[in-house]
Amino acid sequence: xxxxxxxxxxxxxxxxxxxxxxxxxxxxxxxxxxxxxxxxxxxxxxxxxxxxxxxxxxxxxxxxxxxxxxxxxxxxxxxxxxxxxxxxxxxxxxxxxxxxxxxxxxxxxxxxxxxxxxxxxxxxxxxxxxxxxxxx
Amino acid sequence: xxxxxxxxxxxxxxxxxxxxxxxxxxxxxxxxxxxxxxxxxxxxxxxxxxxxxxxxxxxxxxxxxxxxxxxxxxxxxxxxxxxxxxxxxxxxxxxxxxxxxxxxxxxxxxxxxxxxxxxxxxxxxxxxxxxxxxxx
DNA sequence: CTGGATCCCAATAGATACTG
DNA sequence: CAGTATCTATTGGGATCCAG
Numbered sequence: 592x593x594x595x596x597x598x599x600x601x602x603x604x605x606x607x608x609x610x611x612x613x614x615x616x617x618x619x620x621x622x623x624x625x626x627x628x629x630x631x632x633x634x635x636x637x638x639x640x641x642x643x644x645x646x647x648x649x650x651x652x653x654x655x656x657x658x659x660x661x662x663x664x665x666x667x668x669x670x671x672x673x674x675x676x677x678x679x680x681x682x683x684x685x686x687x688x689x690x691x692x693x694x695x696x697x698x699x700x701x702x703x704x705x706x707x708x709x710x711x712x713x714x715x716x717x718x719x720x721x722x723x724x725x726x727x
Numbered sequence: 728x729x730x731x732x733x734x735x736x737x738x739x740x741x742x743x744x745x746x747x748x749x750x751x752x753x754x755x756x757x758x759x760x761x762x763x764x765x766x767x768x769x770x771x772x773x774x775x776x777x778x779x780x781x782x783x784x785x786x787x788x789x790x791x792x793x794x795x796x797x798x799x800x801x802x803x804x805x806x807x808x809x810x811x812x813x814x815x816x817x818x819x820x821x822x823x824x825x826x827x828x829x830x831x832x833x834x835x836x837x838x839x840x841x842x843x844x845x846x847x848x849x850x851x852x853x854x855x856x857x858x859x860x861x862x863x
Numbered sequence: 864c865t866g867g868a869t870c871c872c873a874a875t876a877g878a879t880a881c882t883g
Numbered sequence: 884c885a886g887t888a889t890c891t892a893t894t895g896g897g898a899t900c901c902a903g
Contacts, residue, residue, distance in 0.1 A: 600834070601836050602837060602838040603775070603838075604831050604834065604839055605754060605757075605823065606755060606758075606775075607830040607836075608754065612749075613749070613754055614749060614750065615745060616749075618741060619742060619745055621741075626741070631865080631866090632867070633865065633866080639739070642896090644866085644867070644868090644896095645895085645897090647866095647867090648866075651867095658833075668865095670864085670865065670866090670903070672867095682833065685825045685829070686822050686829055689821040690740060693821070694743040697794075697818065700743075701740045702738040703740055769885075778877095779876085780878095780885080781877075781878090781887075783885095783886090784886055787886095804884095806884070806885090807884070808884080808885065
């Protein structure tokens with residue numbers, strides 16, 4: 592089944608967030624979908640961190656249930672499934688951007704190019720709009 | 728032991744973030760510490776969501792190891808322990824703010840007062856500075 | 864072939880009781 | 884007050900299998 596988060600988030604936005612992606616994989620799947628524009632099961636399955644297919648399936652189901660992704664059939668190929676981010680997921684881009692800035696500051700190994708970081712910092716709203724654009 | 732995240736984050740800021748607080752409890756502990764200014768084990772133990780004491784202990788250990796918290800002894804009471812956020816944790820406030828805005832938009836149950844949200848949206852930097860102030 | 868489901872074992876989570 | 888110890892329940896994850 593889809594993972595159960597017994598935490599009751601009523602009233603708390605942070606708990607709501609923790610419930611939505613407070614696990615090791617959901618945030619990474621979101622990264623693949625939002626930032627790398629991945630759409631298909633097998634593309635997601637091949638992410639660098641190596642997710643197991645059963646876990647991916649269960650997370651995708653959970654993300655569908657929580658309204659972060661929608662599953663459709665590929666118009667170009669009836670046998671293919673497409674996962675796309677909902678508005679709710681796209682609205683996480685600002686938080687993702689802050690996480691990128693945070694990690695880039697505190698992790699010596701993050702390889703985000705300095706000029707990209709500078710551009711983001713100079714105009715966050717524009718950077719977010721550019722990230723969203725492919726989905727509009 | 729402290730939770731193991733086998734995900735290798737080298738080079739990816741989002742994976743780094745997922746490694747730091749990609750679990751159900753770490754983000755909630757961060758909320759208690761950063762937003763509600765909690766300092767002691769028993770205060771954290773009594774959070775609304777009901778964390779078990781062994782889990783809390785293990786998460787605190789992990790957060791210390793990942794440089795989000797520091798543990799000191801209370802100068803006013805040698806037997807008391809104080810957990811405080813590091814700079815690294817405080818630097819997560821911008822992301823937290825975005826999560827609060829996100830959740831408030833997408834969760835009908837979040838009870839953040841509308842005027843507070845409006846203030847945050849009007850001037851994020853100022854809101855973040857105000858949240859940080861007690862720790863400086 | 865793509866998108867999963869199943870099985871099975873290892874690892875983690877969690878409740879509760881206990882302790883320095 | 885700030886944790887451990889213990890024991891059980893859940894979940895994670897690799898390998899493999901199956902359906903469209």
